[in-house]
Amino acid sequence: MTANFDALHFNGVRFLIVEVSVMISIKRDCLVGVLVSLLSLSLIFYFIPQYIDTPRSVRSVVLSPVFWPTVIAWMMLLIGLGILIAQYWERRPDVLETDYDEPKESYGRVFMFSAFLAGYYLLLPVLGMVWSSSLAFIVFSIFISGTEYRKTAVIVGILLPLALYVFFYHVAGVNIPQNDFMRLP
Amino acid sequence: MIDTLGDAFLLVATWQTVLALGLGVLIGVICGAIPGMSVTMAVALTLPFTFALEPIVGILLLLGVYKGGIFGGCIPAILIKTPGTPASSATILDGYPMVKNGHAGKALGMALYASCTADIISNLALIMFAGWLASFALEFGPPEFFTLIVFSLTIIAGIAGEKLLHGLFSAALGLLLATIGLDLVYGTDRFIMGNTDLMGGLNFIVVLIGLFAIPEIIAYARRPSDEHLKVHSLGNDSVTFSEYKRCFKTIFRGGVIGAVLGSVPGIGAAPAAFLSYSEARRTSKNKANFGKGEIEGVAASESGNSGVCGATLIPLLALGIPGDVITAIIIGAFMIHGIQPGPLLFENHSDLIYALFMGLILSSFYLLFIGKFAIKIFKHVVDIPKSILLPSIMVLCVFGGFAVNNSLFDVMVMFILGGLGYAMLRSDLPAAPFLIAFVLGPLLEDNFRQSMLMSGGSLEILFRSTITWVFWALTIGTTFFLIKSSVRDRRIKRDAAINALDIDPVKLM
Numbered sequence: 001m002t003a004n005f006d007a008l009h010f011n012g013v014r015f016l017i018v019e020v021s022v023m024i025s026i027k028r029d030c031l032v033g034v035l036v037s038l039l040s041l042s043l044i045f046y047f048i049p050q051y052i053d054t055p056r057s058v059r060s061v062v063l064s065p066v067f068w069p070t071v072i073a074w075m076m077l078l079i080g081l082g083i084l085i086a087q088y089w090e091r092r093p094d095v096l097e098t099d100y101d102e103p104k105e106s107y108g109r110v111f112m113f114s115a116f117l118a119g120y121y122l123l124l125p126v127l128g129m130v131w132s133s134s135l136a137f138i139v140f141s142i143f144i145s146g147t148e149y150r151k152t153a154v155i156v157g158i159l160l161p162l163a164l165y166v167f168f169y170h171v172a173g174v175n176i177p178q179n180d181f182m183r184l185p
Numbered sequence: 186m187i188d189t190l191g192d193a194f195l196l197v198a199t200w201q202t203v204l205a206l207g208l209g210v211l212i213g214v215i216c217g218a219i220p221g222m223s224v225t226m227a228v229a230l231t232l233p234f235t236f237a238l239e240p241i242v243g244i245l246l247l248l249g250v251y252k253g254g255i256f257g258g259c260i261p262a263i264l265i266k267t268p269g270t271p272a273s274s275a276t277i278l279d280g281y282p283m284v285k286n287g288h289a290g291k292a293l294g295m296a297l298y299a300s301c302t303a304d305i306i307s308n309l310a311l312i313m314f315a316g317w318l319a320s321f322a323l324e325f326g327p328p329e330f331f332t333l334i335v336f337s338l339t340i341i342a343g344i345a346g347e348k349l350l351h352g353l354f355s356a357a358l359g360l361l362l363a364t365i366g367l368d369l370v371y372g373t374d375r376f377i378m379g380n381t382d383l384m385g386g387l388n389f390i391v392v393l394i395g396l397f398a399i400p401e402i403i404a405y406a407r408r409p410s411d412e413h414l415k416v417h418s419l420g421n422d423s424v425t426f427s428e429y430k431r432c433f434k435t436i437f438r439g440g441v442i443g444a445v446l447g448s449v450p451g452i453g454a455a456p457a458a459f460l461s462y463s464e465a466r467r468t469s470k471n472k473a474n475f476g477k478g479e480i481e482g483v484a485a486s487e488s489g490n491s492g493v494c495g496a497t498l499i500p501l502l503a504l505g506i507p508g509d510v511i512t513a514i515i516i517g518a519f520m521i522h523g524i525q526p527g528p529l530l531f532e533n534h535s536d537l538i539y540a541l542f543m544g545l546i547l548s549s550f551y552l553l554f555i556g557k558f559a560i561k562i563f564k565h566v567v568d569i570p571k572s573i574l575l576p577s578i579m580v581l582c583v584f585g586g587f588a589v590n591n592s593l594f595d596v597m598v599m600f601i602l603g604g605l606g607y608a609m610l611r612s613d614l615p616a617a618p619f620l621i622a623f624v625l626g627p628l629l630e631d632n633f634r635q636s637m638l639m640s641g642g643s644l645e646i647l648f649r650s651t652i653t654w655v656f657w658a659l660t661i662g663t664t665f666f667l668i669k670s671s672v673r674d675r676r677i678k679r680d681a682a683i684n685a686l687d688i689d690p691v692k693l694m
Contacts, residue, residue, distance in 0.1 A: 065370070072360050
């Protein structure tokens with residue numbers, strides 16, 4: 001009796017795991033389906049009419065500048081609905097490998113890293129590409145990655161942007177942005 | 186003909202070309218050998234360095250990276266059971282057991298010889314068939330090209346991932362972003378939103394780096410680590426000539442399988458390696474030894490994946506259609522230098538074509554020598570800490586993204602597309618169909634609108650010839666096959682998961 005109860009309990013727990021993971025996958029794919037559908041609807045009803053100029057002299061609708069983006073948008077709508085229908089229809093339990101147990105800090109790290117990239121971009125015209133890249137390299141390697149090779153990080157962080165500057169500026173003729181107070185030859 | 190060959194030889198026989206090709210193979214082998222650094226990323230990051238080079242030098246540099254990368258992927262697959270590229274997955278099956286049996290040097294040696302032999306076979310296939318296909322394609326008009334591109338998109342979007350609809354959405358997104366800029370016929374604004382930087386559309390290289398390199402950096406920043414992988418020692422044993430001779434039939438077959446599958450857009454190197462491996466196991470005398478450290482298994486998988494490299498250039502050079510995501514990048518390199526791949530390339534730039542063929546043959550020999558060297562230095566390559574490698578890639582991305590148009594706006598676009606690429610990665614949306622659709626999008630629309638201009642807006646022109654009918658039939662057949670196999674795969678996975686958990690399927694209904 002106890003053994004039977006344990007087996008039932010064990011299967012019940014497993015069943016629960018599958019149900020939870022299925023729910024998470026459905027949730028994620030449903031979200032993708034909803035977002036795709038919303039994107040396509042916003043394209044059809046807002047972005048295409050608003051941001052594509054159509055000349056009045058268009059001879060045929062298939063030659064119009066809006067025709068091709070409209071076809072793509074409708075295609076997206078069908079795909080989005082297809083994803084939603086597929087999720088409703090199938091309920092796949094093949095998603096135990098999904099990272100539903102992922103710590104929330106990792107999302108915070110992604111957000112912080114996005115802010116870091118934005119800061120890097122904003123520094124490019126201020127410090128110039130070489131020095132802002134050196135700084136970004138060192139910050140990424142030492143503070144974001146927490147490397148144990150700090151000396152290597154500093155050396156590579158300075159030498160790599162300099163080497164790239166030499167190639168792109170002196171060999172390829174690309175006008176690499178520089179600042180006014182530490183100009184490179 | 187002799188004059189053309191002479192001109193081609195003069196193009197190849199320069200120190201810049203010879204050096205670029207060797208450097209490309211070396212970069213490719215090193216990048217392929219670093220787990221987590223894909224060949225696609227390596228080719229994408231090398232692309233900005235080709236701007237200042239002559240077309241033939243730049244293109245051969247990229248082809249060197251491609252070929253070296255495919256081989257390089259086998260080194261970690263064999264030594265640390267971690268394939269450097271998906272194409273090397275099959276090599277683990279026998280390569281790693283060989284290492285455990287103390288035959289690391291033999292496994293790597295056979296992988297190298299099989300790769301070089303199959304590479305030569307693939308190059309010969311390219312030389313023999315690309316010209317023939319191009320002369321056939323000269324009869325194509327805009328409607329034929331339109332149907333061909335539709336077919337290519339179907340097959341590429343479908344094969345790119347486990348989820349067919351996700352792959353198709355990714356391709357549709359690529360097509361949509363390709364419409365940004367001025368309209369091809371009327372020159373009016375499309376999605377520019379008042380920004381003059383967008384008038385020329387999104388730059389291909391910026392999109393490429395954004396989609397393939399930045400997401401990897403973000404993914405690393407999410408979970409940074411400096412873990413070191415355990416590398417087995419090589420030992421002193423190497424492949425004997427009799428072993429190579431014994432495996433030659435398998436290598437030749439693998440090379441042919443790779444060349445055939447490589448010439449079909451969208452299949453890629455990994456399926457070729459697995460097919461070659463399964464054929465070798467099916468026909469081998471040592472069938473029972475496969476999976477336990479059979480040298481023939483390593484030869485089969487490596488010849489299969491390397492056989493793809495040259496052949497993927499057949500649709501690229503002859504039709505202007507990329508066979509996979511790497512050849513899509515190489516199309517970008519052609520375009521940067523003002524060269525449009527396709528049948529007319531054989532008419533207008535035949536010297537370039539022959540120079541490419543010569544360079545490719547040379548690259549096989551480079552691979553042999555550089556591969557031998559790379560095997561020995563692998564331990565140091567794999568020791569590069571990720572906390573140094575990933576910031577280096579980030580800086581390379583910024584310099585490369587800027588160098589395309591000398592524009593900081595492009596760097597911003599690259600970061601934004603990197604965010605999009607990361608979101609796609611997290612949502613199981615494959616990036617490869619996006620990129621290929623982005624490359625093919627303008628061609629697709631251009632040929633469609635040219636067809637419509639020819640017919641005065643009648644869609645009947647898209648069914649005007651046998652060729653268009655053949656491509657429509659192939660598109661419908663492929664779509665049907667993809668849907669069927671996608672539904673079947675989902676069902677198999679679902680049943681497997683249920684069986685693994687001992688759960689009554691009825692309960693899940």
